[in-house]
Amino acid sequence: MEFGVGIFFTDYSISPAELAVALEERGFDSLWAPEHSHIPVPRRTPMPGGGELPKRYYDVMDPFVTLTAAAAVTKRLKLGTGVCLVIQRDTIQTAKLVASIDQISNGRFLFGIGGGWNAEEIENHGAVFATRFKKMREQIEAMKAIWTQSKPEYHGEIVDFPPMMTWPKPVQKPHPPVIVGGAFPWAARRAIRYGDGWIPIAGGSRYGDPLEYLPRFRQMAEEAGRDPQSLPVTLGGAPEDLDLLKRYRDLGVARVNFPVPPVKADEILPVLDRLANLLQQLRA
Numbered sequence: 341m342e343f344g345v346g347i348f349f350t351d352y353s354i355s356p357a358e359l360a361v362a363l364e365e366r367g368f369d370s371l372w373a374p375e376h377s378h379i380p381v382p383r384r385t386p387m388p389g390g391g392e393l394p395k396r397y398y399d400v401m402d403p404f405v406t407l408t409a410a411a412a413v414t415k416r417l418k419l420g421t422g423v424c425l426v427i428q429r430d431t432i433q434t435a436k437l438v439a440s441i442d443q444i445s446n447g448r449f450l451f452g453i454g455g456g457w458n459a460e461e462i463e464n465h466g467a468v469f470a471t472r473f474k475k476m477r478e479q480i481e482a483m484k485a486i487w488t489q490s491k492p493e494y495h496g497e498i499v500d501f502p503p504m505m506t507w508p509k510p511v512q513k514p515h516p517p518v519i520v521g522g523a524f525p526w527a528a529r530r531a532i533r534y535g536d537g538w539i540p541i542a543g544g545s546r547y548g549d550p551l552e553y554l555p556r557f558r559q560m561a562e563e564a565g566r567d568p569q570s571l572p573v574t575l576g577g578a579p580e581d582l583d584l585l586k587r588y589r590d591l592g593v594a595r596v597n598f599p600v601p602p603v604k605a606d607e608i609l610p611v612l613d614r615l616a617n618l619l620q621q622l623r624a
Contacts, residue, residue, distance in 0.1 A: 372422030
């Protein structure tokens with residue numbers, strides 16, 4: 341089982357380069373950055389799980405910028421969007437971004453994607469909230485064509501373009517893994533349909549118990565004709581609970597991501613040391 345860290349990079353957090361170096365030095369496997377382009381004011385859509393929307397959601401930097409900075413100072417660390425809101429992005433330009441960061445990192449990019457929950461934010465980009473998941477599927481199908489073909493074209497109900505040419509192509513073949521984020525069973529079905537993995541969130545009644553839905557996910561994959569081994573699970577929001585992490589590992593979870601706060605190095609490095617100690621116990 342691999343171990344990653346997820347963080348909202350902001351202008352008041354540790355820098356991407358400094359965090360990436362610290363993670364690689366401590367034996368972590370991956371770094372994940374989420375995104376929100378903006379938060380509309382006023383906002384009618386409640387935050388999933390309720391409560392006040394934390395400040396970091398308003399302040400988070402662009403993940404492709406922060407992860408590129410992290411790529412430049414590391415050699416081994418994998419770099420993932422956790423998650424990229426592709427429905428708010430141009431399909432062709434995003435395909436180029438993914439291929440470019442995969443080139444810059446020499447094949448270390450993990451393309452975590454999601455459909456989003458903030459209706460106003462999504463609509464500000466000209467996307468339709470009700471059909472966002474259809475758009476996301478078409479975007480990924482179109483991007484796969486762009487990454488793997490010299491003269492790709494795609495003709496869907498929402499995404500449509502004639503034959504064209506664009507480079508670079510990704511280092512990873514056929515392309516970086518597309519890891520679909522979201523809750524069981526909806527996002528699990530999307531991951532099985534067109535993904536290369538799934539990112540559910542551990543903990544909280546809203547998301548369900550991974551110990552219950554992970555065996556069901558494998559069964560769903562088999563029933564759909566997919567090999568469960570081709571759909572590794574990355575468990576976000578991982579708890580600092582040694583026994584529970586061992587149970588996730590024994591269930592076949594490929595990777596766990598620990599959330600860390602957007603704070604400066606003097607506050608975050610002790611957190612990384614504590615997590616690194618937990619990793620050593622799990623790997624013993």
